[in-house]
Amino acid sequence: MTATERITITLLWAIGALVFVVLYGPAFMVVLLSFFDINREGIDWGSFGFQWYARLGDNPQMLAALGNTLLVGACAVVLATALALGLAYYMKTGVRRGRAFLEFVIFLPFVLPAIITGISLLIAFREVGLERSLVTVTIGHVVLILAIIYRMVMIRLESLEDSQIEASLDLGANGWQTFLHVVLPQLRSALVTSGLLAFTLSFDETLVTFFLVGGDATLPIRLWAMMRVGFTPEVNALVSIVLVVTITLAVLGAMSLKETMARR
């Protein structure tokens, strides 16, 4: 390496370090501030403690929002998994015309800006007379996470030998039995991984949810409402919990993804 190259690389590392500070700094600050009281002079450094976390338990609106988020996420993941599994298995077992079309359709919400997906669902729900509620939010989340689950199930299905299915059918099992006893067990890790990732997405989803949400807010929507009022350590505490939960989910997802890929 010449001197110029060495200087360039050092400079790049300096910029890289700065970028990481900028990426993580905001979250780090929020977590830090959640442990202290804030008064007129600024942060009261002597007030370290978990008092703001404790106070969260007394906030029924927030607990309700958390409950809604978990409910929507669980329902959306179950529904989307069932749908994606059916679609992928159908496409896999046979030469299906229209597979490219189907994949194009289910990947659309993934590619289009969230605001477009949100608006089109909002308008469609209004046209059929479906009131905005947790049901419309759940349907929106199903539409959003369908592609991810479908893709991961499909990757696993494609690596499956056709001969296994043929053997099962030759031995007298019907299509349903073959699916249940031969195919499904081998899809377990792909389902767990995609379920985790899809749940993480649903847990965070805000831009589509905003158009579909009725009286019952999900956690991001509730957070947004609280954020407009101002910054309190209570919000910081909630934000810290949300951060820890989503990062844990994502790391779990990434770990099981690695495992899923390794087992192929």
Added chain:
Amino acid sequence: MTDLSLAASGAGPMIAGAPSPHRRQLRRIALRLAVYGLPVLLILVPLATFLVYSFWTTVDGQVVQTFTLANYIDFLAKPVYRGVFIGTLWLASIVAATSLIFGYIIAYLVWRLEGRLRYLLLLLSVIPLAMNYIVKIYAMRNILGYNGFLNWLLVHTGILDTPSKLFIFNQTAVMITMAVIYLPYAILPIFLSLERISPSLLAASADLGGRPGQTFRNVVLPLSLPGSIVGALFVMVLALGDYLTPQMVGGNQGFTFGRAIWSQFGMAFNWPFGAALAVVLLLSVVLIILVAAAISRHARVK
């Protein structure tokens, strides 16, 4: 590939109580309807409804269902909306360019590393993707605000005498926040485009006497840039459609096209006009995606 479902139905007679051929036919049609119908019903029909809506109008808050181009003419005729649209395109381009530059630096550094450190740093650069979007806006507001960390730092180091309002509730604040939020979306595609470069090419360049700097300029950069630009265009699409970041850190000055659309569904309650604006957004996004597809196809042929 053989048609396994046909094979399955062929095996049917072996099972006691198998359905008659007629019922089997019916069941197959029902299955096909469900497979193609459900995604169409959930995704395509709403999109079509929204497209149709953009050709309707409202009179006294009531939707009038007659075909008209009035919304589109309105958009083209009102300099306010045109201005916001062009301003937002510009903003999203800057965010995309920033993500390309800093994303490339991070991806390049990660790519050069080996072993555990490489995966650790890669993981560190994608974890922010899992951080809640609202949380990130909130944190950025905390930092950029009048009483925020940035002002505290600048005042304490003596660069400023009093806190500045320059960093919040304007277009710059929107740009900075979007760049921070969307940067991780660029890092991964850029890293993948670097990963696709064959190690033998790097070895060949070194064998021919190329210094690291020359190899980077003549081999790595030309091969990875098209894929990286596709990653940046992806960020541009995200930035174009965002309506909450501008609202939360942009204040009155940070009005973007996404906010214009959102306000038609909120305060203004003119859904057909909002839908028309969203169609304009959709068309720009499709155009960007086509450009991205052309770039990545061009890169692959090489």
